[in-house]
Amino acid sequence: MIAAVEVPPIESASWRALGTGVRLVVHRGGLVAARAAVEALLAQVDRTYSRFRPDSELVLLHARPAEFVPVSPLLAQAIDVALNAAEQTGGAVDPTVGRAMRAIGYDADFATLGMRSGPIELRLEPIPGWQTVELSRVRGEVRLRPGVELDLGSTGKAFAADLAASAALAAVDLPGAGILVSLGGDIATAGRAPDGGWRILVAEDSEIPADAGGETIAISGGAIATSSTTVRRWRRADRELHHLLDPRTGQPAVSPWRTVSVVADTCVRANTEATAAIVRGEAGRERLAETGLPARLVDTDGRIVRLNGWPDPEIVA
Amino acid sequence: MVQKETIRKMADMPALTTRGPADRDRAVDRVRRLTVGATVAGIVAVGGFAGLAAATWRGADSTITTAAVTTTTADAAAGSTSGTSTTSGVTTTSSTTTTTTTRASTATLAPTATTPAVTSATGTAHATTGGS
Numbered sequence: 159m160i161a162a163v164e165v166p167p168i169e170s171a172s173w174r175a176l177g178t179g180v181r182l183v184v185h186r187g188g189l190v191a192a193r194a195a196v197e198a199l200l201a202q203v204d205r206t207y208s209r210f211r212p213d214s215e216l217v218l219l220h221a222r223p224a225e226f227v228p229v230s231p232l233l234a235q236a237i238d239v240a241l242n243a244a245e246q247t248g249g250a251v252d253p254t255v256g257r258a259m260r261a262i263g264y265d266a267d268f269a270t271l272g273m274r275s276g277p278i279e280l281r282l283e284p285i286p287g288w289q290t291v292e293l294s295r296v297r298g299e300v301r302l303r304p305g306v307e308l309d310l311g312s313t314g315k316a317f318a319a320d321l322a323a324s325a326a327l328a329a330v331d332l333p334g335a336g337i338l339v340s341l342g343g344d345i346a347t348a349g350r351a352p353d354g355g356w357r358i359l360v361a362e363d364s365e366i367p368a369d370a371g372g373e374t375i376a377i378s379g380g381a382i383a384t385s386s387t388t389v390r391r392w393r394r395a396d397r398e399l400h401h402l403l404d405p406r407t408g409q410p411a412v413s414p415w416r417t418v419s420v421v422a423d424t425c426v427r428a429n430t431e432a433t434a435a436i437v438r439g440e441a442g443r444e445r446l447a448e449t450g451l452p453a454r455l456v457d458t459d460g461r462i463v464r465l466n467g468w469p470d471p472e473i474v475a
Numbered sequence: 476m477v478q479k480e481t482i483r484k485m486a487d488m489p490a491l492t493t494r495g496p497a498d499r500d501r502a503v504d505r506v507r508r509l510t511v512g513a514t515v516a517g518i519v520a521v522g523g524f525a526g527l528a529a530a531t532w533r534g535a536d537s538t539i540t541t542a543a544v545t546t547t548t549a550d551a552a553a554g555s556t557s558g559t560s561t562t563s564g565v566t567t568t569s570s571t572t573t574t575t576t577t578r579a580s581t582a583t584l585a586p587t588a589t590t591p592a593v594t595s596a597t598g599t600a601h602a603t604t605g606g607s
Contacts, residue, residue, distance in 0.1 A: 168601070170601070178607045179607065181602050181603075183601045183602060315607075338601055338602055340602040340603070340604070341607075342607025343603060343604045343605040343606060343607050344604075344607075345602055345604055352601075354596065355592070355594065355596065356601050356602070357596045357598060357599070357600040357601050358596075358600055358601065358602055358603070358604050359600035359602070359603040359604070360603075360604055360605070361603050361604070361605040362605050362606055363605045363606055363607075364603050364604060364605035364606060364607045365603075365605070365607070366603050366605060367603065368599065368600040368601060368602050368603045369599045369600065370603075374595070374596045374597065374598070374600050375593055375594065375595060375596055376593070376594050376595070376596035377591045377592070377593055378591045378592040378593075379591045380589070380590065380591030381591075382604050383604065384604045384605050384606055385606060386605065386606025387606070388606055389605070389606035389607060417605075417606060419604055421590065421591055421593050422590060422591075423589055423590060423591065450590065451590060452590065452593045467593060468593060469593060469594055469595040470595070471595055
């Protein structure tokens with residue numbers, strides 16, 4: 159007699175890491191192993207390129223300008239990904255915004271920013287630019303010009319999501335397994351998707367529970383990411399600030415788009431294109447259309463534009 | 476000695492320079508290769524990515540020394556669409572104590588650029604995408 163093998167249902171877990179919400183969904187079992195893998199990876203990411211840990215490798219790199227500094231493979235790769243995202247977007251998504259980010263007051267974990275309300279001096283000046291970063295891939299060394307600080311936030315979280323999904327799938331090691339990892343709404347998948355695909359609630363705030371209802375899409379795999387100026391906002395004196403900086407000014411981007419979601423093969427690419435669309439302003443829509451990636455843009459009045467096959471919720475398959 | 480051609484350094488240029496489709500496609504391909512290459516490098520090790528945490532540079536050029544030996548890994552892009560794990564083509568040589576990995580191999584890891592299918596859906600979502 160052959161015993162029936164019960165296929166584990168979809169399981170999920172949620173917790174916080176990297177200053178944001180983490181959601182892990184496994185298809186066909188392996189939640190415990192997958193979570194352990196994701197937690198360990200995110201801890202490594204935090205130790206490597208957090209801007210807010212004084213002992214992180216990135217912070218220690220900032221303390222040694224004008225010299226080639228050996229870096230770990232993970233940091234070298236994270237910087238490499240960030241530099242290529244900058245090149246890909248013509249500088250719209252640039253990792254050398256670290257100092258500008260501190261200048262606008264985003265110099266600590268976001269949860270603590272609301273405690274500070276005093277005035278802040280804002281200066282309009284371009285950021286140093288990604289071209290000032292020298293990365294030796296062969297030697298695994300980085301040299302920063304004095305005064306240049308990196309913030310890998312625009313690609314680092316998405317990169318971590320891509321890595322985490324792959325790590326979790328490897329840890330589960332079950333045939334037909336599927337993994338979804340969301341880091342603050344930057345979602346990467348690996349393995350086999352459930353029947354009908356991974357269902358994703360599309361919102362402006364990733365903290366909205368997945369079962370809250372609203373525009374929902376299904377993706378067969380790959381990744382989806384959203385950039386938005388509606389969250390991670392803070393106020394200093396009479397100035398409302400957000401975390402998406404325009405490299406041309408070093409200030410929060412002024413854009414007709416407040417939220418952009420993009421589907422792509424990797425989370426890095428999805429998030430890069432979403433962020434670039436906001437920073438580019440009026441031109442963001444056209445440039446995004448040229449990529450061919452399914453995208454959804456929300457303008458500052460709440461009007462929604464769907465591009466490249468992003469489904470209309472009125473037409474349910 | 477630093478090999479000149481390996482240093483990424485470009486002359487200063489204004490941000491947001493206009494680029495053509497060919498430039499963008501080339502850069503996109505590079506990002507994709509790097510992402511997958513990084514994934515592979517990160518996961519290559521005993522116990523999935525445990526080697527990533529253990530990875531250190533020995534100091535010799537183009538050498539990543541890890542505490543582990545195994546080279547089997549999962550390919551993120553392949554897994555995302557087919558659900559299969561693959562043994563990567565990463566250039567890896569093993570000994571009893573070290574693994575040497577070169578990034579040059581990433582050129583062979585470029586997956587087929589496949590945009591996932593997107594459809595409308597009903598029912599409870601698995602996750603929420605949004606700003607954070």
